[in-house]
Amino acid sequence: MTEDKYERMAREWLERQHGKIGGPQADREVYEFAALLREVGGEWVSVSNARFWMRVSETGSCWVWTGARNKDGYGYLRDGESTVLAHRFAWASLNGPIPDGGQILHHCDNPPCCNPEHLYVGTHADNMRDMANRGRAATGKTSRYRGVSKVGRRWRATCGRDNKHVGYFDTEEEAALAYDVAALERLGASAKVNFPLPAPPDDENGG
Numbered sequence: 001m002t003e004d005k006y007e008r009m010a011r012e013w014l015e016r017q018h019g020k021i022g023g024p025q026a027d028r029e030v031y032e033f034a035a036l037l038r039e040v041g042g043e044w045v046s047v048s049n050a051r052f053w054m055r056v057s058e059t060g061s062c063w064v065w066t067g068a069r070n071k072d073g074y075g076y077l078r079d080g081e082s083t084v085l086a087h088r089f090a091w092a093s094l095n096g097p098i099p100d101g102g103q104i105l106h107h108c109d110n111p112p113c114c115n116p117e118h119l120y121v122g123t124h125a126d127n128m129r130d131m132a133n134r135g136r137a138a139t140g141k142t143s144r145y146r147g148v149s150k151v152g153r154r155w156r157a158t159c160g161r162d163n164k165h166v167g168y169f170d171t172e173e174e175a176a177l178a179y180d181v182a183a184l185e186r187l188g189a190s191a192k193v194n195f196p197l198p199a200p201p202d203d204e205n206g207g
Helices: 005-018 024-039 049-055 086-095 123-131 172-190
Strands: 076-079 082-085 103-106 117-123 137-142 148-151 156-159 164-170
Touching: 005 024, 049 086, 082 086, 082 123, 086 103, 103 123, 117 172, 148 172, 156 172, 164 172
Parallel strands: none
Antiparallel strands: 076 082, 103 117, 137 148, 148 156, 156 164
């Protein structure tokens, strides 16, 4: 079967990324990629932009980046030789270059969200004001619990040597418990937690 221009565009881009491709799995990926390019007309969106939107889940009000995230929860990707935050890429792909000194901020306060309707251009001062208003401004206050720190009016939980962001919580104890869950998921029974796990029940049969 002869490929149309969108299928050729999709296959050429994938082969530039991965080398010569073939087989049923590759054909499916080409088909899905070409369908997206065909849907948007292949005009306003570059191949890299189309590839980007394939990694965004539009299942709710927030369109969540499903790729890699940094320790603060923001998505990121490689764009050529540079690393770009996903929400900045999303805004620029639809609106053009970000103004000099501009920051792309979230109305929804959800770091991995890439929904253009939730994003707006602001300044560093706007970002600091948002952080203070939403209780995320750093205070430097430490916690009695492992993996927990005070950020504005809320408590932040991070996990591991890479300080992977777990979430923001209203109480210190909620953040500590969230840390425990994340630590157990990453390290299993060897994880050091804030609240000791209950001992297994005695075997009444003595076995």
